[in-house]
Amino acid sequence: MSKLLKSIVSMAIAGAVSTSALAADGTINFTGDIVAASCKIDGGAGTNVGGNKGNQNIDVNLGKVSSDSLAGGAGGGIVGGKSINLNLDCGGTAEGLKSVKLQFDPNSGSGVDSKNVSLLKVTGGAEGVGIGLYNSSNKLISLGANETIDGALVPTTEGDTTTYTAKLNLRAGYVANGDAIKAGPANGTLPFTLTYE
Template sequence: MKKISLLALAVAAVMSSGAFAETGTLNFTGNLNTSTCTVAPGGDAGAGAGAGVVDVDMGDVSFSDLSTVAGDGTVSAAFTDIDLGLSCTAATGKTAVVMSFDPQSGSGLDAMDNRLLSLAAGGATGAGIALVDGTNQIIDLGANGEIRAPLTVDGAGVGTADMALRATYVSNGDTQVGGAANASLPFLLTYE
């Protein structure tokens, strides 16, 4: 009996020595909403293999036809139109849709010009992909560039928006080597 009592005291002493830990609190803030949107590609974009996937056919382009980005951020080139029609449920009280991009989860930022989306490894070099808004301004992916569109909400709470952007291959100053010029760019739609 004494052995059990001494063992219990020893265990209690060891456990109480761990009682000198600090305590704290994790505070989480945020907002949940039921707004969801479906994406319907238009322009030169087509529906991809899964929900929310948009395939953009950039075509077969010669390096001699590539544009550059001017000092003011404008791009003049032949563009591939990416018109996305959005239909959003439970959008009452929302006024805009914002499309932000996550290049690091896709092909990455172009090493020569981080405003551009990098082409996938193993293919062409010497260019990147520029996303451009309706005023020919580059959407600077390296600076968390985004595009926004007004959201029109009907009496049933269904919102619609048209996201119009364009894409083009842009020379990045690196050695030009022909090949596949593919890339991927995850995006996120948020509602304001």
């Protein structure tokens, strides 16, 4: 066998091996829709909403709470609860849709608490505590499991115009995560997205 033929055979084998290394083991298929729905959020008591549609910041002050109240049995490890009642005004943009979901993205904010993945990790120096979010049934929402707060879109018709509103009610509070409690600032950020069905 000539050197040229050996070289061609070697390159063909190398090409076959490198092609098989790129073979796919599976496929991820993404589906979805972009909808025209756009809701403005109005916060209830204890919250301050700033910004326009699509860029709204909700400020919730959980106050100053005693580390003893978190560590003791009286509060059950949960203190500083504040109601967050969000009223959504979607105008006429939600036609054909039934519900809106508040979906959280903790990893783009403070993160998920390493001791309890249901809680939002706090920043600022406090330890042994996370921020818990509760739905309207007072059930802790698992941020690590991507649970959502859901609300029905309610149509109201006046004359020829139909507008849509929704209410999303939740509560937030400090929750002991099982580590030793250390005093300090306990802040958190939790980006969210409104999705529609």
